[in-house]
Amino acid sequence: MKLTVIGTGYLGATHAVCMAELGHEVLGVDISEERIEALRAGRVPFYEPGLAEKLSANLATGRLDFTTDIAAAARFADVHFLTVGTPQHSEGRSADLSQVHGAVTSLVRHMQGSHLIIGKSTVPVGTAADLQLMVSALAAPSTEIRIAWNPEFLREGHAIADTLHPDRIVAGVPGDDAGYAENILRDVYAATLAQGTPFIVTDLETAELVKGAANAFLATKISFINAIAEICDLSGGNVTDLARALGHDDRIGRKFLGAGLGFGGGCLPKDIRAFSARAEQLGATGIPALLGSVDDINLGQRRAVLDTVVRSFDGAVAGRRVTVLGAAFKPNSDDIRDSPGLFIAGSLARIGADVTVYDPQAMEPSKRVLPELTYAPTVYDALHPTEAVVLATEWREFIDLDPVEAACHVDRPLMIDGRNCLPARAWIDAGWDYRGIGRRY
Template sequence: MRIAVIGTGYLGTTHAACLAELGHEVLGLDVSADKVAKLESGEVPFYEPGLERVLRRNLAAGTLRFTSDYGEAARFAQTYFLTVGTPQKKGEYAADLGFVDAAIDTLAPLLTSPAVIFGKSTVPVGTAARLGTRARALAPAGDDVDVAWNPEFLREGYAVNDTVHPDRIVIGVDRDRPGRAVAVAREIYADPIDQEIPFLVTDLATAELVKSSANAFLATKISFINAIAEVCEVTGADVTVLADAIGYDARIGRRFLSAGAGFGGGCLPKDIRAFMARAGELGANEALTFLREVDNINMRRRTRLVELAREACGSFLGARVAVLGAAFKPDSDDVRDSPALNVAGQIQLQGAAVNVYDPKAMDNSRALFPTLSYTTSAAEACEGADVVLLLTEWQEFRELEPSDLGAVVRGKWIIDGRNCLDPRQWRDSGWTYRGLGRP
C-alpha cells in the first residue's frame, strides 16, 4: 500500500520506517524542513535501538521517503496515519490538541478521493469522532473520508519490535459508519495478523480509552509498589523481596513492579493527567481521582531521593554529587519529565555541584538543563563526589563494581534509585548503600 505518515517525531518516524519494513511504500511528512532533511539523509534525531538500520535500509530500497509538502502526501496516498504530538497544556492537566487539529485542517481540504485516516496519537476520548466530522466537512471527497483510531503501544527501547511484532492491534471505527477502515487495516497489518497477533475492532471511544487506560494502569502499578516502598522504609522491610513474592501471583505479575525513582518520559505523566482532565470534562471526575495520588506518589519518590542525598552530604552547600543517568529509562535518550534530571536539578538548586553522565542522553540533557555539569564517563562524573546517585538503570551502571568508583570518590555513599545493585557487594566494599524501600 501507499501510506503517508503525518508527523515524524518519535512515534511517526518509527511507524513510517516499520510500515516500509512491512512491505509498504511510505511517505513521512513533517512541517519541519530540517527534520525532513535529516531523515532523508538517514539520520534518526533520537536514540532508539535498531531504528536507524531499518530507516536506512528502506530509504535505500526506495520504499521510504520524507517530505514537508501536504500536497505531495495527498497525491501520494489514500491511507494516512496521524502521529503528531499531544503535549500537556501549559498550566493545565488537559492535552493540547493543536497539532492534531492543524494536521486535519491542512490535510482534509486536499482529499479529493476516498481516504482513510488512522489516528495513532494519544488523545482524549471523543477526539476521533470530532476529527471525523471535521475531516468530512473539509474534504472535497466528503463522506468518502473515514477517520479510525489505531492506538500505539510502543515501549521506548523496543519500539521497532513493538511495531513489527505488536502484542495486539486495536482498530476503532465509527459504529454508525464503519467504512473501509477495518479492511484497510487488515491489509496494512497482514504480516502481524498472519503471526496470529490479536486484532481487535472496537468503536472509536473504546480505542481511545484503551491507550489511556493502559497507561493509567501501568502508572498505577508503578506508584503502588513505590507506596509500598514508603511503608517498607519505616518498617525495615525489603520492597524488592516483597515485589518478588507478590509478583509470583499470576493475577499481579512482576513486570512494572519495581520500586525506585518512579516513571517519567513523554507519555505516562502527561497522559494520566489528560485522562483525569477529560474525565472531569465528561462529568466522571470522581472516577479517576485515584490517579491524582498515583501522580503524587510518583513525585514524592523524587523528593525522597533528594532527601537521601542531603542526608549523605550533611549539607548540599559545597558538596559534590554524581548522578548516573539522565534519560527517563535505559535504551533511550528521552529526558522528558525524567526523574533523574529532575532530581539532579533540585540538588543543584539547593547548592551542590552536580556532575551527570548518561550513555545516550547527554545532548538532550544539556538542552534542557544547561547549568548542570556533564561528563564523558561514570568514573569522571564520580570524581570527588560525596555521594553517587544511580537514577537510570543502564546496563553499564548495573554492572559497576565498587572498585570502579572507590578510588575517585570523596565519600563512599551510593544511592540506588532503581534498586538494581547488590547492596551486600557494595557494603562489603566499605560503601554506605541506600536503596528505596530497602533496609
C-alpha cells in the same frame, strides 16, 4: 499499499520505518525541514536501538521517503496515519490537540476522492468523533474522508519490536462504515496478523480509551509498589523480596513492580493527567481521584531521594559534590522529558551543590536543558571525586559497575540506588553506604 505518516517525531518516524519494513510504500510528512532532511539522509533525530539501520535500509529500497509537502501526501495515498504530538496543555492537565487539528486541517484541504485517516496519537475520548465532524465540513465536494483509531503501545527502547511484533492491534472503526476501515487496517497489518497477533475491533471511543487506560493502570502499579516501599523503609522490610512474592500471583504479575524513582518520559505523566482531566470533564470521579494520588506518589519519589541526599550532608549541601548517573528517563533512550534524574540534578544545583551528570546517550539534550551542570565524559570521570552518587537510570553500564573500583574514585562512598538495580550486598561489602528504595540490602 501506499501509506502516509503525518508527523515524524518518535512515534511517526518509527511507524513510517516499520510500515516500510512490512513492505508498504511510505511517505512521512512533517513541517520541520530540519527533521525531514535528517530522516532523508538516514539520520534518526533521537536514540532508539536499531532504528537508524532500518531507516537506511528502507530508504535504499525506495519504499520510504519523507517530505514537508502535505499536498504531496494527499496525492500519494488514500490511507494516512496521524502520529503528531499531543503534549500536556500549557494551562492545565488536559491534552493540547492543536497539532492534531492543524495536521488534519492541512491534509484535508488537499484531498480528493475517498480517504481514511487512522489516528495513532494518544487523544482524549471523543476526539475521533470531533475530527469526523471537522473533516466532513472541510472536505471538498465528492470527497469522502473517514476517521479510524489505531492506538500505539510503544515502549521506548523496544519500539521496533512493539511495532512489528505487537502483543495486540486495536482497531477503532466508525459505526456507520466499520467494514471499510477494518478491512484496510487488516491489509496494513496483514504480515503481523499472520504471526497470530490478536486483532481487536472496537468503536472509536473504546479505541481512544484503551491507551489511556493502559497507561493509567501501569502508572498505578508503579506508584503502588513505591507506596509499599515507603512502608518497607519505615518497618525494615525489603520491597524487592516483597515484589518477587507478589509477582508469583498470576492475578498481579511481576512486571512494573520495581520500586524506585518512579516514571517519567514524554508519555506516561502527561497521558495520565490528560486521561484524568477528560474523565473529570465527563463527570467521572473515581479516575481523577485515583490518578491524582498516583501522580502525587510518583513525584514524591523524586523529592524523597532529593531529601536523602540533603540529609546525608546534614542539610548543608552548598559546595558539596554529588554525581547523578542517568539523565534519560529510562535506559536505551535519550529522552529526558520529565526525567527524574535531571529533576534531582537540577534541584540540587539550585540549592548550591556541585552536580556532575553522566548518561550513555542523553548528554547532549541534557546540556541544552541544564547547561549549568557539569557533564562527565565517562562514568568514572563522573565519580571522581564525588561525595554522593544517585543512580537515576538503570543503564546496564551502571548495573555492571565494579563497586570496588568505583570506590577508588570517590571521596565518600555513598550510593543512593534510585532504581534498586544494583547488587546491594556487593556494594556494601566493598565499603559503600548503600541506600536503596524500600530495601537496605
